[in-house]
Amino acid sequence: MTTSAPSSRPPRAELHVHVEGTLEPGLAFELAARNGVALPYPDPASLRAAYDFADLGSFLELYTANMAVLRTAADFADLTRAYLTRAARAGVRHAEISFDPQAHLARGVPLEDVVGGIASVLATSAADHGVSTLLIASFHRDKPVVDALDVLDRLLATRAPIVGIGLDNAEIGYPPGLFTDLYARAREAGLRRTAHAGEEGPAANVRDALDLLHAERIDHGIAVVQDPDLLTRVAAEQVPFTVCPVSNVRLRAVPSLTEHPLPAMIEAGLLVSINSDDPPYFGAYVDDVDDAVTAALGLTRDQRAALAAASFQGSFLPRDRVVAHLADVEAWRVAGA
Numbered sequence: 001m002t003t004s005a006p007s008s009r010p011p012r013a014e015l016h017v018h019v020e021g022t023l024e025p026g027l028a029f030e031l032a033a034r035n036g037v038a039l040p041y042p043d044p045a046s047l048r049a050a051y052d053f054a055d056l057g058s059f060l061e062l063y064t065a066n067m068a069v070l071r072t073a074a075d076f077a078d079l080t081r082a083y084l085t086r087a088a089r090a091g092v093r094h095a096e097i098s099f100d101p102q103a104h105l106a107r108g109v110p111l112e113d114v115v116g117g118i119a120s121v122l123a124t125s126a127a128d129h130g131v132s133t134l135l136i137a138s139f140h141r142d143k144p145v146v147d148a149l150d151v152l153d154r155l156l157a158t159r160a161p162i163v164g165i166g167l168d169n170a171e172i173g174y175p176p177g178l179f180t181d182l183y184a185r186a187r188e189a190g191l192r193r194t195a196h197a198g199e200e201g202p203a204a205n206v207r208d209a210l211d212l213l214h215a216e217r218i219d220h221g222i223a224v225v226q227d228p229d230l231l232t233r234v235a236a237e238q239v240p241f242t243v244c245p246v247s248n249v250r251l252r253a254v255p256s257l258t259e260h261p262l263p264a265m266i267e268a269g270l271l272v273s274i275n276s277d278d279p280p281y282f283g284a285y286v287d288d289v290d291d292a293v294t295a296a297l298g299l300t301r302d303q304r305a306a307l308a309a310a311s312f313q314g315s316f317l318p319r320d321r322v323v324a325h326l327a328d329v330e331a332w333r334v335a336g337a
């Protein structure tokens, strides 16, 4: 009888990944050639070498510039497919994928092509990749709320297959309170709600995302450790936090993985998962993130299983699906015990 070795990584959900941020330099060059777009780098290796960031702003500049190669529904489909292929290898069983509709509208790419291209691949992701998927429309904090409201209305009018909304881009100077109308409208429309908060900004942004936006989940949220009262509250409420430790180091929100607040968040009893954010830009898909934090922080198998379990518990999946995934995580945990 043969027994297969226990998988080295747990099954997990990825809850914090921007589809535009999954653009590999090789695919960027392929799409550039296909669309007759010139990239200001001679080859993929030179582009990858530019993935060295001083802060969130310098990352957003390159991330936004590279979107120039995404022109057609087929481009968005290819991008999404490439991510799912790699995510499946990382042990991802469920992915909640964000996209930035405003970034593409600003470049004159029709909303239908963006949503249609991504959704065409997500529709069969479980069969094709063994990864179930949900789509999140993420709005830009540094653009006016009326702009976001207009795009949300268009997404609703066209019955875009989105499960919820998010909030991303620059954080400093753009507090959650600017987007109360957007989140109220999404809530009325029955959409789920997540928001980037406390990435570069203060813990108050996490509190405001919860209290003013009624966000159900917080993306990043690492600043929460600076506010003991808030930390106690989010632990009691089991608010999901989608933490991206490698992203935080690469964008210099945190000096190093060993100094990352992830252990403090775990210690406080938060419902915290680990995620990739923008994998090629930060040199790590979620399996690489798992390996890196495990090595840097000395995580135990039980702690890694708890992070994977939290990824399903923090998802927007129905309860019965969460329970089924939790059984798989538990099987992984005991297989290595």
Ligand code: HPA
Residues within 6 Å of the ligand: 018, 021, 056, 063, 168, 169, 170, 196, 199, 247, 277, 278
């Ligand atoms: O981590 C992020 N923060 C803000 N905006 C973003 N857009 C892509 N990734 C991010």
Ligand SMILES: [Zn+2]
Residues within 6 Å of the ligand: 016, 018, 168, 196, 219, 277
């Ligand atoms: Zn993000």
